[in-house]
Amino acid sequence: MMIATEQSSTRPLVPRRSERRGISAKVQYRRSTVRMAGVTLDLSCHGVRLAAMERLRIGETLWITLPGLPPRRATVKWVDRFEIGCEFDEALHPAVLDRIITG
Numbered sequence: 001m002m003i004a005t006e007q008s009s010t011r012p013l014v015p016r017r018s019e020r021r022g023i024s025a026k027v028q029y030r031r032s033t034v035r036m037a038g039v040t041l042d043l044s045c046h047g048v049r050l051a052a053m054e055r056l057r058i059g060e061t062l063w064i065t066l067p068g069l070p071p072r073r074a075t076v077k078w079v080d081r082f083e084i085g086c087e088f089d090e091a092l093h094p095a096v097l098d099r100i101i102t103g
Contacts (some may be wrong), residue, residue, distance in 0.1 A: 020044045023101055030063040030071065031056070040066070045097050047074065047087040058085050065098055 020042040027038050029050065038050040048064060056062075056076050063071040064086065074086035092100075 020049070025067050025100075027067070028065045031060055033036075038064075041083070041084070043097065043100065044092060044093045045088075047077070047085060049083065049085050052082050052084050054084065055079065062086060067069075067103070069100070 011050045011064055022042050023040050025040045027040055027050070029036055029052070036053045038052045041049040041051055043049075043066075045064050048066070050064075056079055058079055062074050062076065064074050065071045072092075073089040075089070076084050077087050078085040
């Protein structure tokens, strides 16, 4: 398993279980009964970074609908204004990730 690291000006160095891949795709996410639109900024087998339409809280459970897939359960791990990082409850298979990225 590859461990990547990432650092930005607003977040500390964080170990990654899988490589993030840039993708801009419209998605829907649901928390409780509220459905909202968002845009993916990057995606990995283990999670997604979204530009959200609302401020979310760390620990919230979301159901994220990625292109061509049924909704996937994820947990908000960090928030930076309207940008959120989520970890999937079940990782994407690498072949599924490739299919989403290549469209």
